[in-house]
Amino acid sequence: MQNPISQRPPSSYRGRFAPSPSGLLHFGSLVAALASYLQAKSLQGKWLVRIEDIDKPREMPGADQEILTTLDAYGLHWDEQVLYQSQQSDLYYDVLAYLQEQSKSYYCQCTRGQIKKTGGIYLGTCKTLNLDATGCATRLINEFPFADFTDGIQGKVVFDKALAAEDFIIHRKDGLFAYQLAVVVDDALQGISEVVRGCDLLEPTARQLTLFKTLNLAAPSYVHVPLAVTDEGYKLSKQNAAPAINNKQPQPALIKALQFLGQNPPVDLEFESVENIVNWAVTHWQLSNIPKQREIML
Template sequence: MHSLQNPITQRPPSSYRGRFAPSPSGLLHFGSLVAALGSYLQAKSMQGKWLVRIEDIDKPREMPGADQAILTTLDAYGLHWDEQVLYQSQQAPLYYDVLAYLKNQEQSYYCQCSRSQIKKTGGIYLGTCKTLNLNAENCATRLINVFPFAEFKDGIQGKVAVDKALASEDFIIHRRDGLFAYQLAVVIDDAVQGITEVVRGCDLLEPTARQLTLFKALSLTAPSYVHLPLAVTEQGYKLSKQNAAPAINNQHPQPALIHALHFLGQNPDNDLEFESVETIINWAIQHWQLNNIPKHREIML
């Protein structure tokens, strides 16, 4: 044991590298546009690179053709990526290597507990299977959480605290159904792509703590984090594919771009709506102020 080398080759820190990482479970909506635009403008205002990653590891939730539709929409909105699009589904060999490495380092174990069983004990996993030495059959894989992060600093939200019990539980990195857990895939890909800062929505504040834990467990340098306010409806629902949020208009992007800039506190000139997409994006890069973004977790539309 302990002889296996860490299979991740982390790209050395360089200039700013940001990313937008949608899942192809539906078309881009206004909430997606806010995340894409915010991450793009932050990268470009730093003269950095902006990457696009398609997070397609949950095949049952995918919508056929959504990946290409997402890329078409980003192009229509003037959000052009700088390197080849990375598909998480093509990363499976590396994910398996990392799982083998963690097992070899005695940093993970197999777990047969169901969600309903965990719910009965209060909803926090209590390490029931840690000492059972189960085999992989019909089991999930959990990380032994040696480095819990109950709080972290966010570029907009400031000091973020998460539930300590939840932050310290041994969380799943490979699901019982054979799918890779989001936490595992996103950490590996952020490391491999050399992402220096993650700009995304506040719905991912809590998972950030687990991602920081996994970065530490793998002896990797974590990026910094900026979590943008979520767009929510009057009923309090966040705009999402699951909630059937309407797709944004590829044929006439200017109104949605201007709306997204206002949402992000950037106060674009009123007459910009009648300009080209390129003109709007160039204005937004030149005038981008992270400090102007409202320090809220949610903003009602």
Template structure:
């Protein structure tokens, strides 16, 4: 069976922002969205938006449309039609069928508790049991462990070698598609060449690189910006009920995000319309000025 996805020629920068609709955009989300937008536009590229709605139990009703309205309010306009992962199931199944036909996957019925009891790293217990798909997840046979890679901001990223070599889940036991599979398939489909996102995804990137090698597809270039954390060290996130950013007065949050990203916006910019703030930010964007740290405590109200 032929691989169902075609690799696009990397003739132009194509970036993206891919939020999950588990809540509204908060300041940490804005930092990631703004960084990905500015890097794309400063390089005369395309900026796409993808809604990662493949985990219905975690989704908040109305969040997807509210996220898009918020991006527009902040002057972050996407260049192509929004892609919803919930509409990609047929393609994910084609990729799963390709992997199965090439004997690159197997079904696994091990629970998290079982794996934790055996040391926390999956030991390929089910690889040769020929289990049925019923009540089982699908694991990728990991032929290309990635324990380190180069990031455009963070430099050489080193991951846990044992975890890097693990046969990881690409379709869950409950029938939902795993993030690792969905994100790589969609980045290939959309021809994404550059990914700018938060440092919470440093380790998952290693598994995504494993999938790219499995598919024999050139991976995007990765750049991970620092996470926004509280002074107690907790990530600012939807799960932690971080407050939504203000759609009615975006300038202050934009200036704060630019400052967080090391772009040193002039004080007078705070009095300019949103469009002017974005224009300044695109013109003066310097990826090299983004702090090369994994997280920074929040210093705004």
């Protein structure tokens, strides 16, 4: 069986924003979306939007359309058709079958509780048991562990070596596709050349690099922008019920996001149209001005 992924050859810069429809966009989401958009547009590249809707139990009905409406309201217009991960199941199954055929994965029946009792790192308990798929998760055989990588903002990022070398789940016991599998397959399929996203996704990068290498695919470069956190130390997130940004008056949040990203917009820019603000931001975008921090308190 041949590798089922036909990776788009890198001909120009291609970036993406990939929200999950588990809630509406908040200020932290805007920071990540704006940074990825400005990086792409400042390099005359394409900016894509992908809806990561593979975890149906966590979805908020209608959130996908609200997210797209918000991006439009903030002047962040995507260049190609929006990709929904829920429409990618056949490809994900093909990749799982390919990995199984190549003896690069196996079925695992271990529970989180069992793994926690052995120190929290999966030790390959089921690797030689030749289990069938019934009631099992699928784990990747981690032949290419990445204990570090170089980030475009954060510099050299080092991971726990034992965790980086773990055989990680690519298909869950409940039948859902793991985030690591879906994001790698779609980044390859869409020819993403650079991923700009929040520092909450720094750790998954190691596993994504492992999977790219296992599938013999070229990995994108990575840029992780600081997270917006509250004075209690909580990151702004849908899970923490962060308030949605205002679609009817986008200018103040756009200016605040530019300031958060170290771009120093002029004082009177807030009184301009959304289009003018975004155009100014594209023209003056400096990735090097983003604070080299993982978190910034609001």
